[in-house]
Amino acid sequence: MGQPYDRLRAAMREIGHARSVLALLGWDQETMMPRRGAPARAEQIAFMARLVHERLSHPALADRIAEAQADPDVLADSREQANVREFLRDHERAVRVPAALVEELARTSAQAVEVWRAARERSDFASFAPWLERLVELNRRRAECLGAPEGGELYDALLEEYEPGMRAREVESIFGSLREKLKALIASYARSGSPQHAALRARASIERQREFNRFVAERVGFDFAAGRFDVSTHPFTEGIAAGDTRITTRYTEEAVFEAMFSTLHEVGHALYEQGLPKAERPGEPLAQAASLGIHESQSRLWENQVGRSRAFWRWLWPHACERLAGALSAQDPEACYRAVNAVQPNLIRVESDETTYNLHIVMRFDLERALLRGELSVSDLPATWNARIREDLGLQVPDDRRGCLQDIHWSTGSIGYFPTYTLGNLYAAQLWQAAGRDLGDLDGAHARGEFFALLQWLRERVHLHGRRYTPVELLRRATGAALSPEPLLGYLEHKLQDAFAR
Numbered sequence: 458m459g460q461p462y463d464r465l466r467a468a469m470r471e472i473g474h475a476r477s478v479l480a481l482l483g484w485d486q487e488t489m490m491p492r493r494g495a496p497a498r499a500e501q502i503a504f505m506a507r508l509v510h511e512r513l514s515h516p517a518l519a520d521r522i523a524e525a526q527a528d529p530d531v532l533a534d535s536r537e538q539a540n541v542r543e544f545l546r547d548h549e550r551a552v553r554v555p556a557a558l559v560e561e562l563a564r565t566s567a568q569a570v571e572v573w574r575a576a577r578e579r580s581d582f583a584s585f586a587p588w589l590e591r592l593v594e595l596n597r598r599r600a601e602c603l604g605a606p607e608g609g610e611l612y613d614a615l616l617e618e619y620e621p622g623m624r625a626r627e628v629e630s631i632f633g634s635l636r637e638k639l640k641a642l643i644a645s646y647a648r649s650g651s652p653q654h655a656a657l658r659a660r661a662s663i664e665r666q667r668e669f670n671r672f673v674a675e676r677v678g679f680d681f682a683a684g685r686f687d688v689s690t691h692p693f694t695e696g697i698a699a700g701d702t703r704i705t706t707r708y709t710e711e712a713v714f715e716a717m718f719s720t721l722h723e724v725g726h727a728l729y730e731q732g733l734p735k736a737e738r739p740g741e742p743l744a745q746a747a748s749l750g751i752h753e754s755q756s757r758l759w760e761n762q763v764g765r766s767r768a769f770w771r772w773l774w775p776h777a778c779e780r781l782a783g784a785l786s787a788q789d790p791e792a793c794y795r796a797v798n799a800v801q802p803n804l805i806r807v808e809s810d811e812t813t814y815n816l817h818i819v820m821r822f823d824l825e826r827a828l829l830r831g832e833l834s835v836s837d838l839p840a841t842w843n844a845r846i847r848e849d850l851g852l853q854v855p856d857d858r859r860g861c862l863q864d865i866h867w868s869t870g871s872i873g874y875f876p877t878y879t880l881g882n883l884y885a886a887q888l889w890q891a892a893g894r895d896l897g898d899l900d901g902a903h904a905r906g907e908f909f910a911l912l913q914w915l916r917e918r919v920h921l922h923g924r925r926y927t928p929v930e931l932l933r934r935a936t937g938a939a940l941s942p943e944p945l946l947g948y949l950e951h952k953l954q955d956a957f958a959r
């Protein structure tokens with residue numbers, strides 16, 4: 458590679474090192490750090506984040522990028538062009554928002570999270586409302602700095618952060634048709650069959666569960682020589698650097714399979730991190746995830762399409778019986794398969810089943826977009842939320858704790874984040890359908906505990922490309938089709954019929 462591009466790659470690499478340090482500080486804070494280390498850690502993280510921002514927004518960088526764009530080696534290679542293009546995108550986004558606004562958002566959300574925690578505890582929306590108003594206003598200013606794309610709206614500027622190239626209008630159209638069809642599906646299968654969790658009730662010591670979860674993670678493909686598996690209050694995955702991807706889970710003695718699904722979810726994220734070409738391209742955009750939605754698609758695919766299949770439970774069953782040593786109350790894998798797919802509308806998003814979950818997300822997208830546009834006032838949020846839950850899920854919201862105060866996202870100032878959850882589910886279903894077409898009998902392989910073909914397919918079609926394509930383009934290349942709600946709807950319909958309508 459020519460000199461200008463070499464210099465630019467060196468800059469990318471150094472920013473990458475700083476990001477790795479930040480990731481490691483964050484991982485340590487959630488897993489190992491003693492409680493009293495928190496104030497010093499907050500300072501360390503703020504310092505490192507500032508350092509990354511200064512590097513990324515450095516005025517000299519624009520010239521370096523322009524020089525690299527003219528480098529013959531870049532001009533001759535579309536992959537390297539994409540690498541530079543994405544780095545320019547990061548630079549421009551970093552430059553556009555004034556440091557004072559970045560700081561104000563960070564400070565306000567740090568306080569707002571604490572106010573939200575207390576407000577949720579007491580189900581007291583009124584105390585959180587002024588903070589939410591402030592955060593919406595700051596996000597509006599941030600979106601104005603970033604700029605709405607041609608023909609788009611302010612919300613797009615925020616969405617762009619998480620899902621490059623995606624537009625609110627497109628999300629609205631896909632989510633709208635998804636919502637109507639999901640409502641019909643839920644009406645047919647709500648409270649489907651067996652008492653949902655009875656078959657899944659299983660107690661086992663944390664030690665046994667830890668071994669069991671390690672076993673499952675390893676069998677689906679998590680590389681323990683390039684990763685760690687620890688415990689934290691909120692399960693997460695941190696891709697720290699090449700050869701170092703860490704996942705966590707949370708155990709309770711009486712909820713064996715909750716921990717297992719959480720592990721499968723995080724393993725899905727981790728397989729993506731382990732499949733990105735970080736060793737070849739440290740710190741470069743082409744070694745980073747395409748988007749949050751694509752990241753979520755990888756976790757959902759392993760958690761749902763694989764983990765909630767009959768084939769998976771057939772394979773898992775004897776191992777669960779042996780490793781959890783008689784802790785299971787279900788009689789057979791079929792009972793588990795039905796239990797993990799039962800449809801039961803729930804007020805709480807994170808406790809919702811695979812089918813109703815998306816209605817929660819569609820609602821949050823509609824509401825946060827209306828807030829940002831000024832079409833919905835913060836004071837009207839609880840009533841609007843509750844009416845929507847009644848309409849979509851047929852449930853009464855008894856208090857705001859179980860209503861509009863349940864999620865942390867808005868209190869951290871994240872607007873434009875929610876849709877990535879359902880986009881992830883849509884991508885996952887579409888990838889799963891295409892992988893099945895390409896690879897043939899995936900269920901047969903999974904019933905034998907053979908997951909490598911699927912992982913290999915995902916590596917080639919998704920992981921290896923990093924940020925080379927926008928999420929929708931990546932999906933089109935991997936599956937041969939444009940983003941559509943049909944694969945997810947078809948997958949859910951087929952499974953519910955298979956599990957409950959026989």
Ligand code: ZN
Nearest residue numbers: 722726753756
């Ligand atoms: Zn996730």
